[in-house]
Amino acid sequence: MAEFMSTRELHWRAGKEDVSCRIDESQGVGSFHMSGTTLPFRILDSSHIEISGKRHRFYVVHRHDVSTVWLDGRTYYLKRAKRSIDAPASEVARGGDIRALMPGKLLRLTVNVGDEVSEKQTVAIMESMKMESSLVAPRTGRVLEIRFKPGDVLEMGAVVMVVE
Amino acid sequence: MIRKVLIANRGEIAIRVASTLREMGIQTMAVFTEPDRDALHVRSMDEALEIGSYLDAKEIVRAAVQSGSDAIHPGYGFLSENASFAEACESDGIVFIGPRADTVRVMGDKIESKRIMQKAGVPIVPAWTDGSLPPASEFPVLVKAAGGGGGKGMRLVTTPAELREAMASASREAASAFGDDRVFVEQFIREPRHIEFQILGDSHKNVIHVFERECSIQRRHQKIIEETPSPAVSEALRGRMGEAAVAAARAVDYRGAGTVEFILDSSRKFYFLEMNTRLQVEHPVTEMTTGLDLVREQILIASGERLSVAQSDLHQTGHSIECRIYAEVAEEGFRPDTGTIEVFEPPSGPGIRLDSGVTRGSIVSYHFDPLLGKLIVWAPTRAAAIDRMKRALDDFVLLGVRNNIDFLRRVISTGDFMKGKLDTGFLDRHREVFETANTIPADVFLVASIGGAPSSKQATFNDVWNSGQWRNS
Numbered sequence: 001m002a003e004f005m006s007t008r009e010l011h012w013r014a015g016k017e018d019v020s021c022r023i024d025e026s027q028g029v030g031s032f033h034m035s036g037t038t039l040p041f042r043i044l045d046s047s048h049i050e051i052s053g054k055r056h057r058f059y060v061v062h063r064h065d066v067s068t069v070w071l072d073g074r075t076y077y078l079k080r081a082k083r084s085i086d087a088p089a090s091e092v093a094r095g096g097d098i099r100a101l102m103p104g105k106l107l108r109l110t111v112n113v114g115d116e117v118s119e120k121q122t123v124a125i126m127e128s129m130k131m132e133s134s135l136v137a138p139r140t141g142r143v144l145e146i147r148f149k150p151g152d153v154l155e156m157g158a159v160v161m162v163v164e
Numbered sequence: 165m166i167r168k169v170l171i172a173n174r175g176e177i178a179i180r181v182a183s184t185l186r187e188m189g190i191q192t193m194a195v196f197t198e199p200d201r202d203a204l205h206v207r208s209m210d211e212a213l214e215i216g217s218y219l220d221a222k223e224i225v226r227a228a229v230q231s232g233s234d235a236i237h238p239g240y241g242f243l244s245e246n247a248s249f250a251e252a253c254e255s256d257g258i259v260f261i262g263p264r265a266d267t268v269r270v271m272g273d274k275i276e277s278k279r280i281m282q283k284a285g286v287p288i289v290p291a292w293t294d295g296s297l298p299p300a301s302e303f304p305v306l307v308k309a310a311g312g313g314g315g316k317g318m319r320l321v322t323t324p325a326e327l328r329e330a331m332a333s334a335s336r337e338a339a340s341a342f343g344d345d346r347v348f349v350e351q352f353i354r355e356p357r358h359i360e361f362q363i364l365g366d367s368h369k370n371v372i373h374v375f376e377r378e379c380s381i382q383r384r385h386q387k388i389i390e391e392t393p394s395p396a397v398s399e400a401l402r403g404r405m406g407e408a409a410v411a412a413a414r415a416v417d418y419r420g421a422g423t424v425e426f427i428l429d430s431s432r433k434f435y436f437l438e439m440n441t442r443l444q445v446e447h448p449v450t451e452m453t454t455g456l457d458l459v460r461e462q463i464l465i466a467s468g469e470r471l472s473v474a475q476s477d478l479h480q481t482g483h484s485i486e487c488r489i490y491a492e493v494a495e496e497g498f499r500p501d502t503g504t505i506e507v508f509e510p511p512s513g514p515g516i517r518l519d520s521g522v523t524r525g526s527i528v529s530y531h532f533d534p535l536l537g538k539l540i541v542w543a544p545t546r547a548a549a550i551d552r553m554k555r556a557l558d559d560f561v562l563l564g565v566r567n568n569i570d571f572l573r574r575v576i577s578t579g580d581f582m583k584g585k586l587d588t589g590f591l592d593r594h595r596e597v598f599e600t601a602n603t604i605p606a607d608v609f610l611v612a613s614i615g616g617a618p619s620s621k622q623a624t625f626n627d628v629w630n631s632g633q634w635r636n637s
Contacts, residue, residue, distance in 0.1 A: 010613045014604050023613045032610040039610055046629040047509075049614075051607050058611045060625040061506045061563045067612045070507070073558030074601075075570055076608045102499040103530045129500045129534050131316075131384075132337050153530075156499075 005030070011081040012067075018081055096144070096163040098135050100154040104128025108150055115143045117163060124160055137163055166190055166235045166259060166467055170228040171209070173239030174218060175521030176537045177443070178205035181237050184459035193233050195224060199531045204523050218242045221249040228258045235259035235466060237459075241533070244442040245272045261466045263420040263441045270416060271439045274310050275348055281436045284415035286408050289427065289435045291350040300324050304352045307334045311344030315385030320352065355587040356427040358382065359394050359434065361409035362450045362458070365418040366465045372475040373406045373413075373424075374450050374458075380586040381575060383498055388568070389575065390446035391485040392453055395546060395584025396428060405434055412439060421447075421462045430587075445488065445538070448517060452484035452542040483549040484542045487557065487572045489520075491534040494571035495598050500534040503527075506564030506624050511556040515542040515549075528565045536567065546584070550576055563624075571597065 005026045012019045021034040028043035032051075042050045049056050059070040065080045100106075107125045111117055117137040124135040141164040148160055168191035171178045182192040182205075194205055194212035206212045213227050221243055228236050236253055238244035244262065247269035253260040262268065271277045275293040282288050292298050298305050307330050309317030317338030319330040331347050339345035362374040378394035379387040397405070409424040416439075423444050425437040447458050456473065464472060492500045508524040520537030522528065528536065541556055543549040557573040574597040575581060580590070591597065614625065 008613070012609060012612065014609075015602070019609060021609055021613055023610070025614070032606075032613065034606050034609055037606060039606060041610060041614075043614065043629070046626040049611065051610060056607065056611075059507045059509070059561050059563055060612055060614075062624075063503075063506075063564070068563050069608050069612045070561050070563055071605075071608055071611055073573070075563070076604055078604070078609070078612050101497075103502050104500075105530075127340075128530050129532065132333070156502075 013079040013081040014076075096138065096141060097159045098123060098138065098161045098163065100126060100156055100158045100160055101133065101135070102126070102128045103156045104133075104154060106148050106150055106152045106154055106160065107132065109146060111143050111161075113143050113146055117141065117143060126154070135160060139163060166463060168193060168231070168233045169235045169237050169261070169463075170195065170224070170231065170233040170258075171205075171237050171239065172218065172224050172243055173237075173241070174200055174203060174205050174532065175535065176519045177239040177445070177521075179208050179521060180448075180519045181239060181443075181459055182209050184457055184463070185237075187457075188460065188463060190463070191233075193228075193231050195227055197531075199527075199529050202527065204521060204526055221246060221252050225249075225252045225256050225258060228253070229256055233258065235261050237261040237462070238442065240440075240442050240445055245440070247272060259466050261420075261462050263418060263422065267416050267418060267420075268441045271422075271441045272311060274308060274312075274438055275346075277439055278436070280415055281412055284411055286412050286415070286436045287434065289350055289353060289437065291348055293348045297324075297327065298349055298351075302351060306350045306352050307331050307347050308350055309334060309338035309342060309344070310346035310348055311342040312338050315382075316341045317347065318385045353427050353429050353435070355430050355589060356380075357394070357396050357429075357587050358387070358425065358437075359397060359405065359428045360423045360425040360440075360444070361406060362444075362447070363409055363413045363418065363422050363424055364458075364461055364465070364471055365413050365420065365422070366471045367419050367468055368470050370471050370474070371410050371413045371418060372471060372473070372478065373409045374454055374456060374478060375480050376402060376405065377444075377446055377449055378586065379446060380588050381581075381590050382588050383494070383591055385588075387446060388488050388490070389485065389572065390449055391483065391546075391549070392449045393480060393483065395586070396432070401432060401434075408434070408436070412436060420465055421458050445535070446486050448519060448538065448540045449484035449486050452517065452540060453480045453482055454478060455481075482542055482544045483546045484540060485549050485553050485576075486538050486540045487553060487576070488538055488568075489536045489560075489562070489572075490568045491528045491536055491565045492568055493566045494568050495600055500530065501528070501566035502530050503565040505562065507561050507626065509559075509561035511539070511559035513556075515552055516556050517541070536562070536565075547582070550582060570600070 007024045009022050023032050024030045032039045061068045067078045069076045104126045107127050109124050111123045118140045121137045122134040126133050144164050145162040170193040185192050192209040194209035195215045196206045215223050243249040247265045250260040250265035250268050278288050304322045307319040317334045319334045321327050321330045334347045335345045358379045359376050361376050365371040377390050377392045379390040381389035412424045423440040426434045428434045492498045505526045510518045517540040522536050541552040543552045
């Protein structure tokens with residue numbers, strides 16, 4: 001078996017912080033470097049790892065750019081960041097966007113394009129898992145655009161309408 | 165004689181009902197709608213038939229007749245408390261595993277049921293049921309759906325100005341959930357505990373209660389943690405409430421398994437809330453502490469047999485707690501989440517029961533209620549049951565869909581939960597359970613990094629390791 005040591009650099013975004021780390025490993029044994037500390041580790045099997053001599057149970061799911069880590073009974077969500085730490089934060093939501101807060105069906109629109117709306121005014125009603133919820137205007141302004149119609153199925157975060 | 169049962173439900177309850185049927189040597193028949201084509205409950209039964217909707221009574225009765233089923237078990241939700249459905253079963257010669265249709269109709273009407281209970285001498289919560297509105301001095305009040313349950317169509321209203329809008333919105337939700345848009349207003353009891361009694365009645369005039377369940381930990385008026393015995397119920401109070409529950413059941417000549425819900429105020433006075441004419445989501449805690457199988461009792465009753473136990477035979481042993489596992493993010497206003505379950509590693513060991521509707525690979529869609537399953541523990545004492553539940557939640561790995569496992573762990577770890585200081589406003593007062601740790605330990609970044617950059621769009625490290633690819637690359 002090849003005895004070569006692989007080295008990888010990874011960048012993560014956790015909340016507002018960017019974290020860079022390096023991992024050196026061969027045959028499941030190696031060391032992890034982050035913020036000036038080094039942690040030796042040894043993978044025991046598909047769901048157990050020894051880090052600095054202590055044993056842990058873990059699971060990891062990578063989905064698109066989000067990694068979900070389950071470690072000793074707690075779940076954490078990390079985002080993979082771009083190579084460069086200076087890269088802009090992922091798409092910043094525009095102030096006037098009204099987004100679906102959960103996946104579901106758009107039931108009704110209570111405003112039309114061109115209407116003046118006030119902050120916190122209900123602009124649409126959604127249904128998700130048999131429950132109604134209201135979408136509200138983030139600020140006072142005019143409705144510039146409505147991108148869906150009643151009956152449409154929305155993904156979480158979909159921009160339903162834009163307020164000036 | 166019941167030989168084959170169509171289960172008119174989905175998810176964990178369909179699977180749980182099928183388990184007992186299989187123990188009794190009864191054939192199981194699943195129904196499913198298109199989004200559930202690959203669901204676990206469909207695979208868990210002898211036969212399965214696609215239908216247009218879990219709410220289409222005619223279609224389901226027809227499916228039962230065509231498949232040669234003798235009976236229909238409705239589970240909870242969907243058609244379980246629909247009197248016309250019970251009638252449709254009977255008129256087509258199919259046994260409805262539940263109470264008589266007239267009982268379902270009367271108890272499904274929260275206004276009518278209050279009237280009957282009052283007449284039977286069971287204490288009730290004051291309510292405005294004739295369309296009149298409460299005076300300003302009575303606020304806050306609760307708006308409730310006359311035809312509903314489970315918190316759907318229910319609103320807490322603090323000022324008279326908000327009442328009409330709340331009633332209109334509750335009415336719309338009730339119409340879509342239950343096909344009945346009537347709502348009424350009820351006095352709001354402060355710091356109430358939700359205590360309910362399991363009852364069983366057969367067609368030979370035997371009615372018993374199978375003790376209480378405390379279901380005070382609720383979000384959006386829906387229970388998330390239930391237990392028995394209740395830390396608030398003394399032996400004397402249990403006797404009085406149990407008698408009231410049996411009186412409530414006798415008032416409608418109850419046949420089947422049902423639940424009499426009470427609220428208990430801070431001075432230990434109790435009031436009838438409603439009667440659920442079906443198996444409850446939280447029925448397992450009763451089973452864990454009594455040894456009864458409530459689904460088996462339902463089948464015996466529906467077959468015209470006598471209850472297998474008398475009141476004097478029943479004793480509770482130890483303590484049981486249930487946590488409802490939901491695909492939702494408690495920390496973000498309990499928003500439901502959807503996706504595919506990538507990792508499913510349930511806990512095991514003594515005193516642990518899992519009633520799950522999902523497994524690895526299951527797709528959780530926005531079409532249905534976000535309940536994934538229920539984790540139930542038993543232990544000799546309440547303190548030991550809490551320790552066991554914490555350990556079981558710690559061991560439970562469910563990834564791919566955001567869920568409330570960590571949240572439940574934080575709730576049962578609070579001092580007030582451990583002391584048994586519970587009421588339905590518990591989560592509003594304990595905002596700390598919604599906070600997650602701000603700092604992520606370095607170990608987490610390490611574990612996330614060992615799989616390296618995943619080559620496919622999604623993968624679990626654990627599978628890559630098991631496949632051997634990772635070690636050979």
